[in-house]
Amino acid sequence: MHARVKSIGADIDVDTYLPLDPAVFGIYFELSIGPEGGRGEEIFGVTVCSPGWLAEQVEWHGRPISRRHHLITNVWDISEIRRTLTKAFEEPEAETWNELGSTLSRLGRWEFEDYEP
Numbered sequence: 001m002h003a004r005v006k007s008i009g010a011d012i013d014v015d016t017y018l019p020l021d022p023a024v025f026g027i028y029f030e031l032s033i034g035p036e037g038g039r040g041e042e043i044f045g046v047t048v049c050s051p052g053w054l055a056e057q058v059e060w061h062g063r064p065i066s067r068r069h070h071l072i073t074n075v076w077d078i079s080e081i082r083r084t085l086t087k088a089f090e091e092p093e094a095e096t097w098n099e100l101g102s103t104l105s106r107l108g109r110w111e112f113e114d115y116e117p
Contacts, residue, residue, distance in 0.1 A: 001035055001036065001093065001094055001095065001096065001097065001100055002035075002036040002090055002091075002092070002093055002100075003033045003034065003035060003036065003089055003090055003092070003100055003104060004033065004034060004035070004036045004037075004090060005031055005032070005033055005085070005086045005089050005090060006032040006033065006034055006041050007031070007032040008029055008030075008031050008032075008082055008085060008086070009029065009030055009031075009032075010027050010028060010030070011028070012027065014027065014029075014078050014081075015078060017076070017078075018076070019050075019076050021052070022075070022076060023050055023051075023052040023074075024050055024052040024053050024056060025048075025049060025050050025052075025053055025076055026047055026048070026049035026050070026053040026054075026057075027047070027048050027049070028045060028046075028047050028048075029045065029046050029047070029048055029085070030043050030044070030045050031043070031044045031045075031046065031085060031089060031108060033089055033104065035097050035100070036090075038097075042101065042110065042111055042112060043110075043111040044089065044104060044105070044107070044108030044109060044110050044111070045069060045108050045109040046069050046070065046071055046085065046107065046108040046109075047067075047069060047070045047071070048070075048071045048073065048081055048085075049070060049071070049072055049073075050072070050073065050074060050076075051072060051074065054067075054070075054072065068106075068109075069107070069108050069109045071084060071085065071088075088107050089104055089107060089108070092104060
């Protein structure tokens with residue numbers, strides 16, 4: 001089983017967004033992802049950022065920081081960002097959706113990460 005990215009969005013219009021400083025940007029994306037050929041979708045979150053933005057975060061915290069679920073790029077290129085995210089989330093394979101979701105949660109914050117019924 002593979003996943004399919006059904007949509008990629010953010011709180012801003014990423015198609016027209018241009019960072020004030022091209023070396024410093026950090027945008028949180030939500031991806032709707034579901035099983036290939038199946039119904040339903042779940043949300044995975046990824047922060048797309050530049051090394052300069054990460055450096056600002058370290059400075060702001062005043063100490064080392066640890067981060068998961070980040071895609072780091074030197075250039076704001078929304079087409080390349082979409083391609084990279086889509087490939088990363090559609091490439092893994094698993095027997096069940098839960099197994100696949102667990103694998104994908106290493107890439108993005110899964111809305112059901114750490115969920116226990």
